Each structure stands twice: as structure tokens, then as C-alpha cells.
Amino acid sequence: MISRLAAAAALLALAGCSAVPPARVTVDRLGYGEVIADSWKRQTLLNVVRLRYADAPVFLDVASVINSYSMAGKVNGSAQLPEGSAPNLLTFGGEGSWSNTPTVTYQPLMGDRFTRSLLQPIPPVAVFQLIQSGWPVDLVLRTVVGTVSGLRNDSYGVGGDTGFHELAEAMARIQRAGKLGIRVDARNGVVVVLRRGDADAGLIDDVRRVGELLGLEPGVSEFEIAYGLVQRDGREVAMLTRSMLELLVELGFGVELPAGHVADGRATPGRRRAADAPLANGIARIHSGPEMPVQSYAAVPYKGSWYWIADDDIASKRTFTFLLILSSLAETGQSAAAPVVTVPSR
Numbered sequence: 001m002i003s004r005l006a007a008a009a010a011l012l013a014l015a016g017c018s019a020v021p022p023a024r025v026t027v028d029r030l031g032y033g034e035v036i037a038d039s040w041k042r043q044t045l046l047n048v049v050r051l052r053y054a055d056a057p058v059f060l061d062v063a064s065v066i067n068s069y070s071m072a073g074k075v076n077g078s079a080q081l082p083e084g085s086a087p088n089l090l091t092f093g094g095e096g097s098w099s100n101t102p103t104v105t106y107q108p109l110m111g112d113r114f115t116r117s118l119l120q121p122i123p124p125v126a127v128f129q130l131i132q133s134g135w136p137v138d139l140v141l142r143t144v145v146g147t148v149s150g151l152r153n154d155s156y157g158v159g160g161d162t163g164f165h166e167l168a169e170a171m172a173r174i175q176r177a178g179k180l181g182i183r184v185d186a187r188n189g190v191v192v193v194l195r196r197g198d199a200d201a202g203l204i205d206d207v208r209r210v211g212e213l214l215g216l217e218p219g220v221s222e223f224e225i226a227y228g229l230v231q232r233d234g235r236e237v238a239m240l241t242r243s244m245l246e247l248l249v250e251l252g253f254g255v256e257l258p259a260g261h262v263a264d265g266r267a268t269p270g271r272r273r274a275a276d277a278p279l280a281n282g283i284a285r286i287h288s289g290p291e292m293p294v295q296s297y298a299a300v301p302y303k304g305s306w307y308w309i310a311d312d313d314i315a316s317k318r319t320f321t322f323l324l325i326l327s328s329l330a331e332t333g334q335s336a337a338a339p340v341v342t343v344p345s346r
Contacts, residue, residue: 059109
């Protein structure tokens with residue numbers, strides 16, 4: 001009996017000296033990372049819906065996560081001389097403690113950070129950096145760019161110029177064929193676009209059509225990208241890019257509102273027609289309903305309804321993920337240096 005008690009005491013003493021196991025790092029990192037990523041998606045989706053209802057967006061960043069563990073153990077024992085028929089010769093006791101105290105710090109987005117992250121347009125050079133990193137050129141242009149060489153993108157529910165979408169589709173075909181190469185010089189913002197190797201007649205026509213849509217002079221192989229609405233000459237491409245706040249508003253036009261919310265003035269109208277302009281296609285589709293969806297990419301409650309992006313809607317999921325990456329890019333404060341683009345003449 002005494003030997004068993006001594007062994008138990010030794011085990012408790014050993015536990016009192018133990019450290020937090022390294023496996024907790026994996027558990028905590030994956031767990032907190034998943035929760036932060038999910039809350040980031042939900043917060044952004046909620047702000048998209050809030051803007052559709054003319055409500056002010058609120059952003060709360062997770063500034064830090066600190067998790068503190070402590071483990072302790074204590075053993076005590078005493079011996080007593082027997083008195084009469086008392087059977088207790090040895091008393092033994094032990095205790096242990098385990099605590100987990102996570103500390104999460106939140107930081108609201110306001111002031112200069114709000115202006116820099118949400119109100120400043122995305123630099124044109126960043127548009128080409130995104131394309132260079134492998135993002136589809138049609139996704140980048142239709143999401144980030146407002147106008148290019150006077151060609152208007154869909155905006156605020158109104159369809160843009162057909163030439164803008166033709167430009168995006170032609171450049172996408174060139175990119176998919178592997179004939180679109182871009183080099184970005186971070187020091188002076190130079191961007192070079194080259195058609196590598198021989199191309200078939202269809203791609204040559206696409207390259208020529210891109211030059212025509214951009215308003216370039218025939219035979220021009222190098223031109224400068226300027227931030228603005230109107231280009232100075234046939235050797236420059238003028239581009240207006242959107243801010244993150246504009247992107248959130250544009251995304252909001254893809255929200256399918258509950259019946260009557262527009263008619264009673266609770267939310268802004270969705271897709272609409274201006275004169276003879278076509279209706280705009282939303283850059284993402286956001287559903288609504290009275291109950292929380294069983295499966296979704298992201299879902300949030302607002303004003304008594306649920307809003308979500310379907311988990312099987314890969315196009316909307318890709319656009320929304322792209323928006324999240326753009327928000328990180330805007331936070332870094334990229335330089336707005338004007339790039340120079342070079343294309344081959346036929």
C-alpha cells in the first residue's frame with residue numbers, strides 16, 4: 001500500500017515540473033487562424049450588406065492574439081504514530097492546476113488608416129502586379145478598374161461600355177495562351193508586356209484589337225500608364241482605379257435583398273438602367289433568406305435576415321477572396337508610381 005502511494009506521489013511531482021506540450025502550438029495556430037479567417041470574411045460580407053442599406057461600415061482588426069498557459073502540481077504527505085486502534089499510519093494529498101488565458105486585442109480602423117486603406121484608389125501599378133502574380137486579367141480589370149482609355153466598366157448597377165468587356169476578354173485569351181508576360185520594377189513602376197514567341201492568327205488579332213481599344217497609335221510598342229480619365233496622346237493609357245470602399249459598394253449590388261426592402265426605402269436599388277445603357281452584372285452573388293444556410297462560404301445576420309455566399313458558387317467565392325487580398329494590399333500602402341507598358345507591334 002505504501003509503495004503504491006509513493007509511486008503516485010512521484011507521478012504528481014513529475015506532472016508539477018512538466019511544461020506545456022509543443023503540440024499545443026499546432027492546435028492553437030490552426031484553431032485561431034481558422035477563426036480569424038472566418039471572422040474576416042464575415043466582417044467584410046457584413047459591411048458589404050451594411051453599405052447596401054446605406055449604413056456605415058465598421059472594421060475591427062485583430063491586432064494580436066496572446067495565449068498564456070500555466071501548469072502546476074503539488075504533493076504533500078505526513079506520517080502519524082498510531083494511537084490505540086487507529087488504522088491511519090500515513091496521510092497523503094496532491095493537487096494540480098491548469099490554466100489557459102488567451103488575450104485578443106482589437107483595433108478599430110479609423111483616421112489615417114481608414115483613409116489609406118478604404119478611400120485611396122488602388123495604384124495602377126498594383127493592377128499589373130496582381131496580373132503578374134497570376135490572377136486572371138479579366139477578374140482584375142472588371143473588379144479593380146473603373147475606366148481605361150475612356151472605356152467604362154460596370155458601375156453602381158449600370159452596365160459599362162462593351163469595349164471594356166471586349167478588352168478584358170481579349171487580354172484574358174492572351175494570358176491563357178501564355179503570351180502575356182509582365183515585369184514590374186518596384187523602383188520606378190515600369191511594367192513591360194510582351195507577346196513571347198510566335199502566336200496564331202487569333203492571338204495576333206487580339207493583340208491588335210487591344211491596341212485599338214486602348215487608343216494606341218499604330219506601331220506603338222511602349223506606352224505609359226497614367227492615373228486619370230483622359231489620355232494625353234496615343235502613347236499613353238489613362239486608367240482610373242477603384243478604392244476599397246468603391247469595391248465594397250460594387251459588391252453590394254450583387255446582394256439579393258428580401259422582398260420589399262427596396263420598395264419601402266430601406267435599401268438602395270440594385271441593378272438599374274441608365275438611358276440606353278445595359279444592366280450591369282454583379283461581380284459576386286450574395287443570397288438572402290430568413291434562416292441561416294446549412295452550408296456557405298460566409299454568412300451573416302442583418303436586420304432580421306441572413307445573407308450569404310453559396311459554397312458551391314466558385315465565381316463569387318473567387319471574387320470575394322480577391323477582395324480580401326486587395327484589402328491587405330491597400331493596407332500596405334503601395335506606391336502609386338506610373339508604370340510603362342510595352343507591347344509588340346505586328
